[in-house]
Amino acid sequence: MLLEIVSPEAKLFSAEVTSVTLPGVDGSFQILNNHAPIVSILGKGVVKITASTFAFAKEVVGKFTKLDDQNYTLTITSGTIEMKDNKVIILVD
Template identity: 55%
Template sequence: MYLEIVTPEAILFSSEVDSLSVPGVDGEFQMLNNHAPVVSNLIEGTVKIHVHSQTNLKLDELDGKLIPDGADDKILTLLINSGTLELNDNKAIILAD
């Protein structure tokens, strides 16, 4: 699936991903490829991104807000205060604060 993370200041991330975990208002949930359409408000917490295995991610080009999760540079985390998520037709857009 394709993921784009947008803030009022900039586009933080735009790439293919294998999965995505977000802090929804009813609890954390994960989305994989071909997930059913979803619209959800997000609360303060951590967005976990599993970058597509075929993507050549250059860590030095990432915004300082996206942090590699430990030794695996294919897993990124982003702390958010709140936001909105829309997933439809394998394209996820997060509008984050």
């Protein structure tokens, strides 16, 4: 599925991913390929991205933390998510 993470300053990430785990306001949840459409508010926490390969722009690479070759995290204070037709868009603050 395609994941895009956008902040007010720039597009932070755009690539095919295996899964994304998000900090919902009522607890964390995970989105996988072919997930049902969803719109949700995100709380403060960590977005965990799992993919087979990663490529970050030089100006945003410092915002992400590498866990291993297939997992990176991004700490957010709040945001919203929309999942539809295997495309996940996360708007973060």
